[in-house]
Amino acid sequence: MQMTPAPAWKLQRERSRPWLVRLIVWFAQHSGRNTARLLLWPISAYFQLTSPSVRQASRSFLERALGRRPRWTDTFKQIHSFAACVLDRVFLLTGRDQDFDIRVSGGGSGLHYAGAGQAAILLTAHLGSFDVLRVVFKGRRKIKLRVVMDRQQGRMITDVMAGLNPDFDAEIIDAGGGPQLVLRLHEALQNGCVVGMMADRIVGDDPGIAVDFLGGRARLPSGPWKLAAALGLPVVICFGVYEGGNRYTLHFETLLPARPVPRAERADYALAAAQAYATRLEFYARAAPYNWFNFFDFWPDEPARD
Amino acid sequence: MMMAGAQALEHELAELLISALNIEGRDASSIDPDAPLFGAHDVGWGLDSIDALEVALAVQQKYGVELRADEEATRRAFTSVRTLAEHVATHRH
Incomplete structure (x- = not known):
C-alpha cells in the first residue's frame, strides 16, 4: 500500500554482522573500555574505505555544517565518533556509567517536567x-522514561x-503496529512518563x-x-553530545510549552514547531x-552540490 | 429489535467520529458501517493514528468504554464503525 518511496536511511541495510557485533561486545566487556577503543581505529578506517x-x-553534511570543503580527516573523525558512541552503549547499558564524565546543561528546563512527574515529549x-x-534519568528515581523505537528496524x-x-527492553514503546502506537504513547503519558523519540528521520508513509x-x-x-498538539503536551529537546575521551554533555531545552492546539490550527502549528526544532538542531x-x-x-530534494 | 439498536448505535458513533474529528462533507446517516476506519481515503475514513487516539478519548468520555493499547479487542474495534459499535455495546455498563 505504501506509495511514497522508502526514506533514504531505510535503504541502507544493517551493515554489521551479528557475530561481529557479539564478538565486539564480548571483547569490550572482557578487555575494558580503553583497550576496546583501540578497535575504533581499524573499524572506522574500514567503513571509510x-x-x-x-x-x-x-x-555533504560536513560541507554545510563546517562551511568549508571537508577533508578526509573530517569524515574519519565523524565515523570515529559514531563508532565510539556505539561502543560506549555497551558500557552505559551495563551500568558502567561511573567510568564516564556526563554533564548536564539546561537540565533545569528539560528535567523540570520529568522531575515533577509531568508528562512531556522529549x-x-x-x-x-x-x-x-x-543514565541521567536512571539516577533520578522518580523520573519515568519511555523510548519509542521501531523494533523491526x-x-x-x-x-x-x-x-x-533487560530494563532497556522494558522502557521501549514499539513504534510498529499502526494506530495502536498513539494509544500506547497516551497510556505512558497519562502515567506521567516522559516519552522520548527521535525527530530527525521520517518513518513509514509520513x-x-x-x-x-x-x-x-x-x-x-x-x-x-x-502528538504534542493533540495532547497539549510540552516539548523538550535533548542532545547527548560526545565531547571525546569519556566526556558527554547533555543539552536540554524547552522547545514548546504545554498547549492544546485546536484541530484547525494544527497544520500551522506543526510547520512552525518542526522549523523551531530544525533551527535548534542546526545550532547543535x-x-x-x-x-x-x-x-x-x-537533503534529497536539493540538487547535488558538486 | 436488536438490529435496530445496533444500527442506532452505529449511527451515533458515526456522528461522534464526525464531530470529534471535525470531518466535513460526511453524513452520519449515509455511511457504510463496514468501511475501514484506517487506510486510504477513497475506500474508507482514512483516519490516522492521532485520529485513533481522539476517537478512543471521545468513546471513553461518552460511553465509559476504554480502548486500551495492545489488546486484540481494540484492534478489532478499530476496523470499522460496525466493529466499534459492537465493542461499545459489549463493554458499556
Missing part, C-alpha cells in the same frame, strides 16, 4: 548518544542491547514536513508535532558536527 555512500553523506536526534540520557542491535540490560536546515530544504517527521549540529550520525542524504 569501503562505503562510498557513507563518505558521500558525510561530505525529542532528540541522531546527534551524539541517546544512552547517556538514560535495527532488530539485531536492539536484541543485543536488550540482552545487556510525507514529512519541509524545513530550512543548514542552508537547504530537508524533511522532518510530522508525528511528534501531531554546527557546534558538534562530528556527532552527526545520519549517514544518508539528508
Whole structure:
C-alpha cells in the first residue's frame, strides 16, 4: 500500500554482522573500555574505505555544517565518533556509567517536567548518544522514561542491547503496529512518563514536513508535532553530545510549552514547531558536527552540490 | 429489535467520529458501517493514528468504554464503525 518511496536511511541495510557485533561486545566487556577503543581505529578506517555512500553523506553534511570543503580527516573523525558512541552503549547499558564524565546543561528546563512527574515529549536526534540520557534519568528515581523505537528496524542491535540490560527492553514503546502506537504513547503519558523519540528521520508513509536546515530544504517527521498538539503536551529537546575521551554533555531545552492546539490550527502549528526544532538542531549540529550520525542524504530534494 | 439498536448505535458513533474529528462533507446517516476506519481515503475514513487516539478519548468520555493499547479487542474495534459499535455495546455498563 505504501506509495511514497522508502526514506533514504531505510535503504541502507544493517551493515554489521551479528557475530561481529557479539564478538565486539564480548571483547569490550572482557578487555575494558580503553583497550576496546583501540578497535575504533581499524573499524572506522574500514567503513571509510569501503562505503562510498557513507563518505558521500558525510561530505555533504560536513560541507554545510563546517562551511568549508571537508577533508578526509573530517569524515574519519565523524565515523570515529559514531563508532565510539556505539561502543560506549555497551558500557552505559551495563551500568558502567561511573567510568564516564556526563554533564548536564539546561537540565533545569528539560528535567523540570520529568522531575515533577509531568508528562512531556522529549525529542532528540541522531546527534551524539541517546544512552547517556538514560543514565541521567536512571539516577533520578522518580523520573519515568519511555523510548519509542521501531523494533523491526535495527532488530539485531536492539536484541543485543536488550540482552545487556533487560530494563532497556522494558522502557521501549514499539513504534510498529499502526494506530495502536498513539494509544500506547497516551497510556505512558497519562502515567506521567516522559516519552522520548527521535525527530530527525521520517518513518513509514509520513510525507514529512519541509524545513530550512543548514542552508537547504530537508524533511522532518510530522508525528511528534501531531502528538504534542493533540495532547497539549510540552516539548523538550535533548542532545547527548560526545565531547571525546569519556566526556558527554547533555543539552536540554524547552522547545514548546504545554498547549492544546485546536484541530484547525494544527497544520500551522506543526510547520512552525518542526522549523523551531530544525533551527535548534542546526545550532547543535554546527557546534558538534562530528556527532552527526545520519549517514544518508539528508537533503534529497536539493540538487547535488558538486 | 436488536438490529435496530445496533444500527442506532452505529449511527451515533458515526456522528461522534464526525464531530470529534471535525470531518466535513460526511453524513452520519449515509455511511457504510463496514468501511475501514484506517487506510486510504477513497475506500474508507482514512483516519490516522492521532485520529485513533481522539476517537478512543471521545468513546471513553461518552460511553465509559476504554480502548486500551495492545489488546486484540481494540484492534478489532478499530476496523470499522460496525466493529466499534459492537465493542461499545459489549463493554458499556
